[in-house]
Amino acid sequence: GQQLNQSPQSMFIQEGEDVSMNCTSSSIFNTWLWYKQDPGEGPVLLIALYKAGELTSNGRLTAQFGITRKDSFLNISASIPSDVGIYFCAGLYMDSNYQLIWGAGTKLIIKP
């Protein structure tokens, strides 16, 4: 079945550092979405990518839709304490117009 490999599983960073995470798949996707989930809340959509090669920013966040359509990355620049949480990638693959395939999440922890 369809799978997304999201890495890293967790990250321990210092405040102010840049963060990078990515998702890869053996299948082609036509949409990539990046979400952040805080404890006790639902996932919040950060960035949506609809076109291969697309690079989109949302404040300190930047995400790219890989040119092969099989991967995407999310970068966070100059991390701050409120960036802590779990980040999920989700992809809409070519054969479906609604079934999102989810990554397992990247847990971001900021070292005191």
Add this chain to the structure above:
Amino acid sequence: DAGVIQSPRHEVTEMGQEVTLRCKPISGHNSLFWYRQTMMRGLELLIYFNNNVPIDDSGMPEDRFSAKMPNASFSTLKIQPSEPRDSAVYFCASSFKGGQGQFFGPGTRLTVL
């Protein structure tokens, strides 16, 4: 817009009881999704509605689960009878068009004792 609204936020019930979770999608969205999230299995799609019609319910675990969407602004997920293994966080999400840009509600944390 208030976003996707879910109620209750927390539900604690005993095994065998009926549980009803409620969702109000974002106005104007024509797609609605029910998900279940657990540590072991992550986010699982239970059912997808488009224009109030169930399109894919293959993720509904058993006949004990049922979902309805009587109109564009309301949906319910019912579990009858509930079992301890149903304990999870249940999310409702809506989107303007299918899988693109789904917006999630705050979830209902269900505990079945």
